[in-house]
Amino acid sequence: MKTIEAIIAERAGAWLKLDGVVGIYEGIAADGAPVIRVAVTKETPALAARISTEAGGYRVEVVVTGPIEPM
Amino acid sequence: MxxxxxxxxxxxxxxxxxxxxxxxxxxxxxxxxxxxxxxxxxxxxxxxxxxxxxxxxxxxxxxxxxxxxxxxxxxxxxxxxxxxxxxxxxxxxxxxxxxxxxxxxxxxxxxxTGEIKAYKGPGGGGGGGSSGQAPQSPPVKMGTSGGWRFDLANGFCCGGTLGSLVQKGGTKYVLSNYHVLYADIVNGGNSRTAQPGDPVIQPGLIDVQCNANNSLNIASLVANGGTLPDPGNPDAVDAAIASVTSGMVDETGAILNVGTISASTRSATVGLAVKKMGRTTGLTRSTISGINGAFSIQYENECAGGASFVQSYSGQIVISNRRCNFQNGGDSGSLLVEDVTTNPRAVGLCFAGSVTCNNSAIAIANPIGDVLSKLGATMVGQ
Missing domain, CATH: 3.30.300.50 (GMP Synthetase; Chain A, domain 3)
Structure with missing residues (x-):
């Protein structure tokens, strides 16, 4: 199984092209398992259909962070 | 939703x-x-x-x-x-x-509407301790309001945080973000662009009613002092340095409400307790909620200007920023450090975050190792 970092590196480019996706990062779920988090501006059916719930053996969670900008 | x-x-x-x-x-x-x-x-x-x-x-x-x-x-x-x-x-x-x-x-x-007054409430400004927005007497401590002296265009003035000190070749520099110090790249609304030799001021224009005469010149922009745009570089960072003016900056590298920091750094891990001192929210604490982050960030070409370029980042640090209590606009340039009392080690350089302040809001920092590597610098500390 590839590292979660490698999976993020593989998938980030494609996911960031999806309208509404602003970032992808590695986190830890409440149960302690490593997860891939996909940061989105808002949850939409279109995004839900395009983002898988699993990638490379790792769980994928969608997080509604809103737009990301320089602060 | x-x-x-x-x-x-x-x-x-x-x-x-x-x-x-x-x-x-x-x-x-x-x-x-x-x-x-x-x-x-x-x-x-x-x-x-x-x-x-x-x-x-x-x-x-x-x-x-x-x-x-x-x-x-x-x-x-x-x-x-x-x-x-x-x-x-x-x-x-x-x-x-x-x-x-x-x-x-x-x-x-x-x-x-006339003047608007609070009926009753807590004191404002930051998470406690000395204000990051107040003018200081030299030598100035870091973690404070600052910016490019001429950062005024299109009816607005801009600024951010002068976060920390770095050094290279025996010379000390203020460390902040490209988009705080060097982002004016069109003549546009103020008929000038950021140039080497231009002053960096404390406080920034946003804290002196856009009048630079109420601020101190504490550092100067330098050639190649900003690190963006950096197309195609997976280790891109939003960093900037300005050479310290003699006598104007506390050269121990002390940060307001944090004190001196370590000269060494540490990498980010999920769950690590961190803090930062910034111009807007002051001294605040949170935890790292993510690492190895990939983001594409849109930049402007001057204060309140037009779209300039989109920079892609990888390997970024993600910090929980519930309701933007950890970081908000104007905190860019803050140094992210581990949350220990004595000489904390630097972890990252804060530069971006959610503009929607919900419970899932995040802040993003460049890994400090990437920043220092790009600049060829080391932290000023103990």
């Missing part, structure tokens, strides 16, 4: 505010009937997307708007057709000169 609720709440606030002003008027002819208000609400609800964009633009513009003398407040409101406008509230009549024609393409509506 959370954004939708926030938009609706803001809309209702705007409508309530409008209603309040009508109700406060002594002229009964100004009291609107309920029917047009219901029509307006329906019209606004039909333009939800536009309002979400307007809120993001407004959040970015608020510090600049409020820095203009005579302006006491601002909000996103609606015009008669239910489209978003930026409302600016003034203490009295104000000359058109200092006011922008629009904010990010959104029309501006000026309302003379």
């Amino acid at each position: 959370k954004q939708l609720r926030r938009s609706t709440l803001l809309l209702l606030l705007a409508l309530s505010l409008a209603a309040m002003f009508w109700a406060c008027s002594e002229d009964p002819s100004n009291v609107a009937s309920p029917e047009p208000e219901n029509d307006l609400l329906a019209a606004v609800q039909a333009h939800q997307e536009e309002f979400e964009q307007a809120i993001a633009i407004h959040n970015r513009a608020v510090p600049g708007i409020l820095s203009t003398k005579g302006i006491v407040g601002t909000a996103v409101g609606a015009d008669d057709n239910g489209m978003p406008v930026i409302r600016i509230y003034t203490s009295g009549p104000i000359a058109k000169g200092p006011l922008p024609q629009d904010v990010g393409g959104l029309p501006i509506v000026i309302e003379e």
Whole structure:
């Protein structure tokens, strides 16, 4: 199984092209398992259909962070 | 869904505010009937997307708007057709000169409300300790308001945080972000671009009513001092350095409310307790919620300017920023350090974050190792 970092590196480019996706990062779920988090501006059916719930053996969670900008 | 609720709440606030002003008027002819208000609400609800964009633009513009003398407040409101406008509230009549024609393409509506006073509440500004916005006497400590002396364009002034000190070749530099110190790359609204030798000031223009004469020159821009744009580089960072002016900066590298830091650094891990001292939210604490982050960030070409370029990042640090309590606009340039009392080690350079301040808001920092590697520098510390 590839590292979660490698999976993020593989998938980030494609996911960031999806309208509404602003970032992808590695986190830890409440149960302690490593997860891939996909940061989105808002949850939409279109995004839900395009983002898988699993990638490379790792769980994928969608997080509604809103737009990301320089602060 | 959370954004939708926030938009609706803001809309209702705007409508309530409008209603309040009508109700406060002594002229009964100004009291609107309920029917047009219901029509307006329906019209606004039909333009939800536009309002979400307007809120993001407004959040970015608020510090600049409020820095203009005579302006006491601002909000996103609606015009008669239910489209978003930026409302600016003034203490009295104000000359058109200092006011922008629009904010990010959104029309501006000026309302003379008089002074607005708090009824009762806690002291404002930051998470405690010395204010990051206050003018300092030299030698200036880091973690403070600052920016490029001429960062004023399009009716706004801009600024951020002078976060820490680094050194290379025996010379000490203020470390902040490219977009705080070097991002003016078009003549545009102020007929100049950021150039080597230009002064860096404390506090930044946003804390001195856009008047640089009320600030100190503490450092100078240098050639190749900014690290962006950096197309195609997976290790890109939003960093900038300015050479310290002798006697103007505390050369121990001490940060307000943090003290001296370690000269060594550490890498980020999920769950690590961190803190930062920034111009807007002051000394705040949080935890790292993510690593190896990939983001694409849009930059402007000057203060309140147009779109410039999109920079892709990888390997970024993600910090929990619930309701933007950890970091907000103006905190860019803050040094992210481990949350220990004595000589904390640097972890990252804060530069971006959510503009929607919900419970899932995040802040983003460049890994400090990437920053120092790009600059060929080391931290100034113990």
